[in-house]
Amino acid sequence: MSQVITITSGKGGVGKSTATANLAVAIAETGKKVVAVDFDIGLRNLDMILGLENRIVYDSIDAMEGRCKLAQALINDKRVKTLFFLPASQTKDKSVLDTKKVEALIGELKREFEYILIDSPAGIESGFEHAIYLADAAFIITTPEVSAVRDADRVIGIIDAKSKKAKEGGEVVKKLIINRIKPDMVKKGQMLSADDVLQILAIDLIGLVPDDELVVVATNTGEVVVRNPKSESGGAYRRIARRALGEEVAFASLESSKGFGGFIKGLFK
Numbered sequence: 690m691s692q693v694i695t696i697t698s699g700k701g702g703v704g705k706s707t708a709t710a711n712l713a714v715a716i717a718e719t720g721k722k723v724v725a726v727d728f729d730i731g732l733r734n735l736d737m738i739l740g741l742e743n744r745i746v747y748d749s750i751d752a753m754e755g756r757c758k759l760a761q762a763l764i765n766d767k768r769v770k771t772l773f774f775l776p777a778s779q780t781k782d783k784s785v786l787d788t789k790k791v792e793a794l795i796g797e798l799k800r801e802f803e804y805i806l807i808d809s810p811a812g813i814e815s816g817f818e819h820a821i822y823l824a825d826a827a828f829i830i831t832t833p834e835v836s837a838v839r840d841a842d843r844v845i846g847i848i849d850a851k852s853k854k855a856k857e858g859g860e861v862v863k864k865l866i867i868n869r870i871k872p873d874m875v876k877k878g879q880m881l882s883a884d885d886v887l888q889i890l891a892i893d894l895i896g897l898v899p900d901d902e903l904v905v906v907a908t909n910t911g912e913v914v915v916r917n918p919k920s921e922s923g924g925a926y927r928r929i930a931r932r933a934l935g936e937e938v939a940f941a942s943l944e945s946s947k948g949f950g951g952f953i954k955g956l957f958k
Contacts, residue, residue, distance in 0.1 A: 691799040694806050694933065695824040697848075699840025701811035703832050704868040707904060708926070709808040710738040711915045712828075715930035716804055717772035718915075724763065724802045727777035728820040729810040730786065736776050739766065740911030750778040753790040759797055773802070786819045795823045804933075821848050826862040828895060828933075832869045833881035838889055841865075845892060864895035866929065871900045896929035897941055898922050 696709045706729075713725035726749065727735040736742040747762040752775075759775075766772040775798075778785075798805050809820035821827060827848050831841040845863060852861045867883050874880035883897055901922035907914045914923035915930075928938045 691803050691805060692825050693795060693799070693823055694804065694826045694828060695809050695821050696806060696828045696830060697809035697817065697821060697844060698811060698830045698837070699842075699844040700831070700837045703811075703830050703837055704898070704904075705811070705830050706735045706738055706808050707908065708828070708830055708866060708868070708898075708929075709806050710735060711913045711923070711926035712930050712933065713739075713772060713774075713804075713806050714766075714769060714913050715915045715927050716806075716933065717766070717769045719930070719934065720771060721803045721934070722771045722773075722801070723804045723806065724773040724775055724798055726775045726798070726805060726807045728807050728816060730777050730781055730816055731779065732810065733777040733779055735808045736774065737911060738908055738913065739774055741766065741774050741776075742911070745776045748776045748778045749794065750781050750785055753787070753794050759794070786816060788819065788822065791819050792823060817844075818847075818851055821851070821861070822853050824848070824852055824854075824861050826864065827852075828864050828866055829890070829892065830866045830868055831886065831890075833867060833875070833883075833886060835881070838881065838886055842890055845890060863892045865890060865892050866896040866898060867894070868898045869900040870897060894940070895932050896925060898925040898929075899941075 696705050698705055709725055713723050717723040727733045741764050744764050747757040751757045752759045752762040762775055764774045807820050810816040829841050831837045848861050849855055854861050867886055871880055875882045887894055899921045901920055903917055903920040904914050904922050914920040915926045917923050931938045
């Protein structure tokens, strides 16, 4: 049975596209058939992180509106044969999305792929709502900053209200990825610890990703850090991918130090 996983957040710039690309590669490298879907209509960048920007001919809007077949819009990664990519339109805006067409598109992908990873746009407008509507699971990404955590808290509530599962009396499985953790700052009380964030958001943790300059290097060269054995964040994404596949994998020690969560809880009431 296929699984639709939406990677989302309330705040832009927290690493959704980077996470989507790295998790897609890591899961596909296990032999699972995976498609990474860029839902950030008009602001796509997942193609660049995957190094596939020069191979785009058609996009998801073309497929949904019948200008091409879905197979023509899908791009097969040459390095991982079980990994495919469906780009977003760069010339349209999110208002072109239609719930019935999105549902038909995801339904067709589910017949073909074991894992469908959707890179959600930031914010809570129609693009975000379409990205989370058909999710079986949502990986909410936040950085250990008050504004990012507060936005993530709001997004969790919207998923619980507006996803198709929620409307049918069910619940989307929600998992938390805390990105760009700086252990030294946590120890000094200058950054929220993982414990602080978990206490505020009250959803299960699936990943802790340390701050890593190699992510910037990888993004600028059309590569993913999971392919770099020297990258700590690459190792973190590989562990998240294994957890997404149902394995029990120990967490790194990044969450051990307490931050200053007691001072900010009032912001979330």
